Amino acid sequence: MPIPAKTIVTDLEDVGFDFFTGVPDSTLGGIIAALVERRRYVPAVREDEAMAMAAGAYMGGRAPVVLMQNSGLGTSLNALISLNLIYLQPCLLMISWRGHDGKDAPEHLVMGQVLTKLLDLVRIPHRTLSAERCKEDLSWAAQVFNQQRIPVALLIVKGVVA
């Protein structure tokens, strides 16, 4: 059973996340709609802009979440490695995993294949969000956020969040 988007938004708030920005993907549509309904979503125009906004929000006392398609991870790389990671500005990255299992439009296939390797390479801890263990995954992400003060990623495969 997929996790209802409203439930995951409440769960995110329960573990302390209180600033939400990003760039949309169809897989994240439900979560973004739930955030917009609560007036909690700050739309960005590029993913590196969203990463930088998250850095600012963190320094302003908030616990930020950045939503993006995995193609946006490519756009974000420089901000991630020369801002968020070296300045210790944590955020939760909720990244939709397009091209998972090699099934998607051609533009998603390479990133779909290398996504976890790329995250490992730049030393961003990650987990694939599970519908059954959602709360556990979120507490793990909050723990990495608070203890290591670096970006931490939850990968979202199509169908896991409704």
Next chain:
Amino acid sequence: MRPEEGVLTSRSRAIGAVLELLNDELVVVCNGFASREAYAIRDRPANFYMIGSMGVAPAIGLGVALAQPRRKVLIFDGDGNVLMGMGTLATIGALRPKNLVHIVFDNEVYGSTGNQPTISQVVPLDQVAKAAGYRNVQRVRELEDLIYEAGVMLKEDGPSFLLVKVSELADDVGRIDIEPPAITERFRKAAVGGIP
């Protein structure tokens, strides 16, 4: 070579003049010489110095401004930086944070890499900001005009955009000797706890 070169003020004098106007305002300074000069002229915990991630200073400032709506947040930016992250002018213009003042020191070159020309000589960045939806937009060339306009923008609701034409001159200043995590931590304290 630009005809007005030599009569323009230097970026460091312009930065110094704005810093002198400040009390508890938060300042995000873009990477390159701007950060190094601000650090040398008047270091304060409420200054956040970027050393990399060119182009995202206004996005960092926007995040701070949204998280701390009662504090004035200034961004010290450069023309090369603005051109690299021009989309953020649109994001700021759309969200219209009242507490954001974006000051661009425009020397028309990439100063840190050897003064290669940017395209800000032919693309008026103040007009781009105006079209994007900034509430107050001004362009200045003289130090006294800068001091006047910056003073007005510190009092009035924004978002405000102040384009300051400056010379290519860079001060002979060293690198910032505070570690990045320490820059984050003291800025965060200044933002959340109100220490200037």
